[in-house]
Amino acid sequence: MNLFYLIAFLSVFFSLLVIFSKNPVYSVLYLIITFFTFTIHYVLLNAQFLAIVNFIVYMGAIMVLFLFVLMLLNLNKDSEPLKSNIVKIAGVVAGMCLLVTLAGSVKALNVSDPLVLKNPDIGLVQNLGKVLFKDFLLPFEVSSILLLAAMVGAVLLAKKDPKKV
Numbered sequence: 760m761n762l763f764y765l766i767a768f769l770s771v772f773f774s775l776l777v778i779f780s781k782n783p784v785y786s787v788l789y790l791i792i793t794f795f796t797f798t799i800h801y802v803l804l805n806a807q808f809l810a811i812v813n814f815i816v817y818m819g820a821i822m823v824l825f826l827f828v829l830m831l832l833n834l835n836k837d838s839e840p841l842k843s844n845i846v847k848i849a850g851v852v853a854g855m856c857l858l859v860t861l862a863g864s865v866k867a868l869n870v871s872d873p874l875v876l877k878n879p880d881i882g883l884v885q886n887l888g889k890v891l892f893k894d895f896l897l898p899f900e901v902s903s904i905l906l907l908a909a910m911v912g913a914v915l916l917a918k919k920d921p922k923k924v
Contacts, residue, residue, distance in 0.1 A: 763803055770796040783829050791822045808884045 773793040780786040794817045801810035880886055891899055 763800075766796050766799050766803070770800070784826065787822060787825050787829060790825075791818055794818045794822065805879060805881070805883075808887050811884075 770793060773789050773796065776789040777786050777793060780789060794813060798810045798813045798818070801807070801813060
């Protein structure tokens with residue numbers, strides 16, 4: 760249980776570093792560490808599939824893409840436009856609304872007894888595969904065809920026209 764609280768503290772700490780970091784590259788690196796702490800949480804909750812997907816998809820692909828985009832954009836203080844006072848006030852109001860919502864959620868939270876699962880094998884990849892290929896086979900195959908069509912469309916859109924070259 761102490762490991763859970765340590766990882767939860769690290770998750771919140773690195774999330775705050777993402778928000779308050781001045782350098783966008785450091786902010787992305789802190790976001791990668793935050794996603795890694797989420798992966799540890801999934802392992803502690805016996806959700807191995809979510810942990811693997813979080814590790815591969817979010818940390819491996821999306822965050823590296825963010826890092827490359829930020830490095831290619833070459834952001835500096837001169838290129839960033841000045842924000843008006845209305846945008847700053849809206850940000851403060853939105854932050855206060857989030858703070859009130861979080862305070863209400865923590866106040867309503869009841870953590871007197873720990874959560875015990877009726878089926879401890881519920882997050883295993885084997886059980887997820889059985890449900891996915893038994894009960895949800897048609898939606899799974901339709902989504903794979905949709906992703907294939909999107910990939911073919913992206914390749915066709917990105918392909919250079921040989922007549923124009």
